[in-house]
Amino acid sequence: MFHIYRKNAISEEGLKSLLPHFALTDEQEEAEGILVRSADMHEEKLGAATLAVARAGAGVNNIPLERFAEEGVVVFNTPGANANSVKELVLCGLLLAARNVLPAVEWLREKQGEADIAKVAEQGKKQFVGTEIRGKKLGVIGLGAIGAEVANAAVALGMEVYGYDPYLSVNGAWRITKEARHATSLEELCKQCDYITIHVPLTDKNPGMIGEKEIAAMKEGVVFLNFSRDKLVDEQAMGRALESGKVRLYVTDFANPLSMTFPQAIVTPHLGASTEEAEDHCAVMAVKELMDYLDNGNIRNSVNYPDCDMGVPVGAQRIALLHKNVPNMIGQISSVLAKQNINIDNMTNKSRGAYAYTLLDLETRLTAEDEAALRAIPGVIRFRAVTGG
Numbered sequence: 081m082f083h084i085y086r087k088n089a090i091s092e093e094g095l096k097s098l099l100p101h102f103a104l105t106d107e108q109e110e111a112e113g114i115l116v117r118s119a120d121m122h123e124e125k126l127g128a129a130t131l132a133v134a135r136a137g138a139g140v141n142n143i144p145l146e147r148f149a150e151e152g153v154v155v156f157n158t159p160g161a162n163a164n165s166v167k168e169l170v171l172c173g174l175l176l177a178a179r180n181v182l183p184a185v186e187w188l189r190e191k192q193g194e195a196d197i198a199k200v201a202e203q204g205k206k207q208f209v210g211t212e213i214r215g216k217k218l219g220v221i222g223l224g225a226i227g228a229e230v231a232n233a234a235v236a237l238g239m240e241v242y243g244y245d246p247y248l249s250v251n252g253a254w255r256i257t258k259e260a261r262h263a264t265s266l267e268e269l270c271k272q273c274d275y276i277t278i279h280v281p282l283t284d285k286n287p288g289m290i291g292e293k294e295i296a297a298m299k300e301g302v303v304f305l306n307f308s309r310d311k312l313v314d315e316q317a318m319g320r321a322l323e324s325g326k327v328r329l330y331v332t333d334f335a336n337p338l339s340m341t342f343p344q345a346i347v348t349p350h351l352g353a354s355t356e357e358a359e360d361h362c363a364v365m366a367v368k369e370l371m372d373y374l375d376n377g378n379i380r381n382s383v384n385y386p387d388c389d390m391g392v393p394v395g396a397q398r399i400a401l402l403h404k405n406v407p408n409m410i411g412q413i414s415s416v417l418a419k420q421n422i423n424i425d426n427m428t429n430k431s432r433g434a435y436a437y438t439l440l441d442l443e444t445r446l447t448a449e450d451e452a453a454l455r456a457i458p459g460v461i462r463f464r465a466v467t468g469g
């Protein structure tokens with residue numbers, strides 16, 4: 081039996097997919113698996129039982145990935161599971177900005193009760209004349225799951241799209257319509273575009289990546305949309321640009337004391353992934369990732385350990401070692417097994433940065449002494465008997 085703790089509300093659809101030997105618990109300490117959305121885990125001291133954390137969503141800036149890797153806790157996210165939901169809200173943001181929808185609605189609401197309201201509305205509407213987005217240039221910074229969908233949808237709506245992503249994989253590039261143009265620098269994108277939208281993860285290296293310099297390169301009266309994370313934008317600089325009119329409108333999904341003071345901002349309460357569909361997709365994917373790791377030791381969509389999938393365990397016992405990515409780990413592991421004359425049925429070793437993972441199916445079960453010998457190998461972070469323990 082495994083225990084699963086929820087740090088945020090998780091969709092019922094996801095929880096329904098938990099197999100009977102996974103029980104929800106209200107005691108985080110006893111949970112082998114944790115499901116989380118946006119809760120900040122940076123100050124979190126995990127219990128000794130915790131083996132994995134699954135983020136039902138894309139952004140993992142709320143989780144200390146490196147520290148958890150050091151503690152032998154595998155962190156997952158759910159790539160692409162909420163991309164359509166965010167794309168649709170970005171399109172909504174574009175249209176709200178282009179057509180002055182919100183000020184128009186507000187203006188009309190203030191006239192509520194006037195008998196000749198229909199006439200007043202017809203006469204007053206000229207102050208809200210907008211522009212079409214068709215034919216306008218949209219810059220998309222970050223062409224991952226969300227950025228690619230936004231780029232494709234904007235092209236379909238007749239926009240001229242410029243994409244910038246220096247880390248884009250070949251597979252990622254295949255997802256993007258060939259009608260989108262490749263911006264070779266952030267500056268080029270900023271210079272060209274009437275609307276700019278950012279879809280990159282927040283890391284410890286990129287806070288304020290849209291700052292004074294990038295804003296200075298933008299067109300006069302540009303609209304900037306931020307559905308990624310507020311800290312990617314230097315919002316002090318954004319405030320000044322809004323005041324001067326350099327940026328006409330800042331559409332952001334992140335309320336904070338500063339963004340809430342901008343009269344020229346549309347601020348939504350982190351609504352990008354808040355659709356029933358996205359919440360279900362993320363929860364189902366996160367639950368499946370947790371179950372496969374806890375049951376089989378397989379890692380899919382981890383953000384701090386390498387992916388590694390050996391399917392269903394075979395042999396007498398499956399064991400898993402999370403360890404440092406240093407020379408001779410496999411040699412040392414094999415040598416412990418060889419000493420006991422234990423044959424290996426199947427084995428995979430994968431690395432990612434400073435960390436690595438070795439998964440083995442054995443023909444015979446380990447003894448307590450064998451396990452202790454494996455745990456004692458320098459560089460081993462966690463040993464786990466996945467089956468047959």
Ligand SMILES: NC(=O)c1ccc[n+]([C@@H]2O[C@H](COP(=O)([O-])OP(=O)(O)OC[C@H]3O[C@@H](n4cnc5c(N)ncnc54)[C@H](O)[C@@H]3O)[C@@H](O)[C@H]2O)c1
Pocket residue numbers: 137138139140159160162163166221222223224225226227244245246247248252279280281282286289307308309333350351352353354
């Ligand atoms: N508002 C919301 O509710 C909501 C929902 C989902 C995701 N998000 C945010 O959106 C982000 C992106 O999500 P995704 O699913 O598209 O992630 P993703 O990992 O699929 O894509 C991110 C892309 O950004 C690119 N990138 C990284 N650094 C870059 C840089 N400096 N310049 C240009 N491109 C860069 C990467 O190469 C990658 O292609 C998440 O990390 C999260 O912060 C917000």
Ligand SMILES: O=C(O)CC[C@@H](O)C(=O)O
Pocket residue numbers: 117118136137138139140162350352353354
């Ligand atoms: O869980 C949420 O509601 C937001 C998720 C979103 O910010 C993400 O990064 O996936």
